Amino acid sequence: MADSEIPAAKLRAWWAHRQWLDGAHLDAHPHASPAEVLAATGWARSVGGAAPYLGLYARAGLSREAVDAAVAALEVHELPSARGCTYVLPAADFALGLAAGAAAPEGELAAAAKHLGVTRDEVEKLCLVISQLLTPDEPLQPSAIRTAVGDTARSLGEAGKKRGLTSTLPLALGLLQARGTIRRVAVNGRLDQQRYGYASWDQPAKGSAAELAERYFSWAAPASLRHFRWFSGFTAATAKAAVAPLDLTALPGTDLLLPTELTDEFAEFTPPTRPHYTFLAGIDGLHLLHRELSRLIDPADAVRPTPGSRAGRSFGSEADPQTHVIADRGRIVGLWEYDTVEQEIVHQLFVPADAALREALARTETFVREQLGDARGFSLDSPKSRAPKIAAFRSPH
Structure with a gap:
């Protein structure tokens, strides 16, 4: 990202707001369906882990039962989509998702x-x-x-x-x-x-690069052309052509683009003063739509060791978080994993634990224990493979 005249706290909080991760949408859309959440906040990356469930729970309080029912009814479905990677998409985007992954x-x-x-x-x-x-x-x-x-x-x-x-x-x-x-x-x-x-099945694959760009910037903006290229897998020329028909405005001092219809709302947006903690997968859209981890972490946290990894690896040097993350108003404020033996969340916090964080932890822990049974990061993740991370979380810092 180019040097920005916009405070990092504002950008992070805005991204969290647009991603339904600030709590505001729980009041505005108390009965949002999985399809509605995915349409508004973006396709959920799925790699055989708990990421879609965690993301939909954090954004709209959706139970595993509600998500599974939507899958069974084909209101949402896991499909090979952008870059050929699997995402969970709403039915309205099935054709576009297939075209994007063709x-x-x-x-x-x-x-x-x-x-x-x-x-x-x-x-x-x-x-x-x-x-x-x-x-x-x-x-x-x-x-x-x-x-x-x-x-x-x-x-x-x-x-x-x-x-x-x-x-x-x-x-x-x-x-x-x-x-x-x-x-x-x-x-x-x-x-x-x-x-x-x-x-x-009989689901045509149909959709243009411009349609994908329009969806992307509705979910992820402010975002750069480079961010869109990462998400789409397009070449520079294709990405530039896809974005050309869109009405986007460049934010001053940055390479970030925002739909012009959102510029007034963004200008008037003020980060919330109260924290709102969410326990997310490391591949949640808050990170993965841009895949630029430095956007979401403070410099002091970037140098923290990667839990359970070899010496010398730091959190900020990773392309993707190697554990699940705790976010507050768009900033990553901690890391976590689920211990299936003790049936509890273990974590490393970058901020002092307050009542709101403890409540979010307890609520997510209950969700994982009672509805998921585990919170795997990906298909090959297992209690055994994540044992070094859990041990690192439990050891004194």
Whole structure:
């Protein structure tokens, strides 16, 4: 970010406000649905962890049951979207999300063709077989699909294993998902698990780069063109062309752009004087929409050691937080993890604990314990793998 004439506290508090993380929207939208929250604050990054649940709970007090019901009703869904990464999207954005992620499986196919001798023809034939196999109502797990397609899916041998691709089946499934002709369905209906089946679908992939830019700046502004490029995966030329039709205003002294319709509101915005603490995943949109961690941390906190990591790694040197985070008015004021043995949140605070922070901690701890059972950061996260972080949190500082 270029040198700014705007106080960091104002920018952070504004981002938190627009992200529904200052508590104001709990009063303004007391019964907001998961789809409404995602439409207003942005798609929720999902990697088989608790991030979507934590984010929707922090923003609108939504229970896991309410989120799972919205998933089951296809009001929201986890789809490969921007950069080919999985996000939880509202139904209104399914077509745009698929269009935004369409290039990723094509790139994977091109790489497989170049390095593994895979042909488009064989993968398209496999796509056809899978499409004829699946139904809308009875998802099939990958093992069942693999058995049913037989030799139509080809092993890619040791060369494939080295590239993380054991057969042509994932290539076909990726293409079909991006085209909206199949969808991946969690076996138990939960977003924080990674056992899936596949069902047929009829969801066109449609949307322009400009539409994605318009959505992005409604969620993330003030944001720079560089921030938008990170989110979208676009080249500089494509990002510039996508932003060109939008009515954006550059904030003085920065490279940050804001929809012109929000400039008066931003100018008049004053950061709240009272704290509002939220316990978020490290990949929450508050961070990940821009992926510039320094925006959200004070210099004194940037030099803190990364919990549970090798000596010399500091919090501020990370591209992404290596733990879950505690935020207050847009500033990261602490780190946390969930201890499944003790069934409690362990944390490291950058600020003194006051009554509001203790209440937010207790409320989130109850939510995780009673509704989630754990707060995994990603699919391969486990109580064992996060033990060093928990030990670091429990040790005297």
